[in-house]
Amino acid sequence: MAFGWPGQSLRCHGVAKQQPTRFLTTRARGIEDSAPATQTLQTTQATCLVGSAGATSRDWDFLLTIATAGTGPVPTKLSSRGTDPMMPTDWHELHKMLTQCPWFANVGQWKEGEASKQVRRMDSWSDAQIWAKAEISWWCVNEASNVLREFLHTHHNKQYQDWNRHFDAFDPAIKELINGPIKAALPPKVGTPAIKKWIRSHLGRAYVECVYFPLSNMRLVYDQVEWFLKGHFPCGWFVAKPSAFPEHAMTVVY
Numbered sequence: 001m002a003f004g005w006p007g008q009s010l011r012c013h014g015v016a017k018q019q020p021t022r023f024l025t026t027r028a029r030g031i032e033d034s035a036p037a038t039q040t041l042q043t044t045q046a047t048c049l050v051g052s053a054g055a056t057s058r059d060w061d062f063l064l065t066i067a068t069a070g071t072g073p074v075p076t077k078l079s080s081r082g083t084d085p086m087m088p089t090d091w092h093e094l095h096k097m098l099t100q101c102p103w104f105a106n107v108g109q110w111k112e113g114e115a116s117k118q119v120r121r122m123d124s125w126s127d128a129q130i131w132a133k134a135e136i137s138w139w140c141v142n143e144a145s146n147v148l149r150e151f152l153h154t155h156h157n158k159q160y161q162d163w164n165r166h167f168d169a170f171d172p173a174i175k176e177l178i179n180g181p182i183k184a185a186l187p188p189k190v191g192t193p194a195i196k197k198w199i200r201s202h203l204g205r206a207y208v209e210c211v212y213f214p215l216s217n218m219r220l221v222y223d224q225v226e227w228f229l230k231g232h233f234p235c236g237w238f239v240a241k242p243s244a245f246p247e248h249a250m251t252v253v254y
Contacts, residue, residue: 029167091207095173103185106231107254120252125190128254131236132198140237144220156215170207227253
């Protein structure tokens with residue numbers, strides 16, 4: 001697993017959390033087996049062996065400098081990430097909003113106050129696609145599900161056993177969005193299976209966060225999906241090291 005800006009060689013050895021699939025009698029839905037092949041983004045190159053003798057505090061300082069260039073310091077409170085203080089606890093409500101939102105109508109355009117220190121802005125579909133396929137982005141979105149699942153397993157195990165059943169209920173609604181307004185709004189060269197997979201993964205995880213919000217008060221992927229509602233494309237996540245997730249994670253948005 002590589003921790004770093006796409007295109008950098010930031011290798012991580014044995015530090016990623018194990019997915020707690022043992023807590024369910026069947027495999028948990030919404031957790032991807034692996035990320036698509038990492039593509040290259042032209043950036044400053046760096047090398048850091050995470051979890052090995054080669055890693056130093058100076059390495060992490062360098063990474064955080066890259067991650068926050070032009071955006072200010074990394075946030076210390078996850079609660080500051082949300083752009084909407086209210087969150088639906090019925091996933092059907094979020095789905096209805098997504099059927100009516102201006103899909104990708106505002107990519108590359110920013111209203112006053114819309115960007116924040118927690119957001120890294122992309123300027124093109126090509127860069128956005130690289131982020132949506134990047135290994136670090138997929139690690140973060142999987143880890144967001146793991147954070148919620150571990151909390152539910154520990155504190156609300158009975159309700160947690162319904163996790164897969166919820167994803168089964170989401171499937172028809174998500175397919176409706178993917179094959180309807182999302183397909184219609186994506187540029188032809190952008191609407192690839194890989195990009196649709198990225199979008200689909202966020203929808204299901206945001207829906208399940210709605211379902212469990214009364215128990216967990218957790219909104220990690222939901223905060224990403226809010227950018228869809230605003231007509232943007234949340235194309236990636238960045239975090240410099242595993243222990244920094246989710247409090248110090250950054251959202252990458254086009």
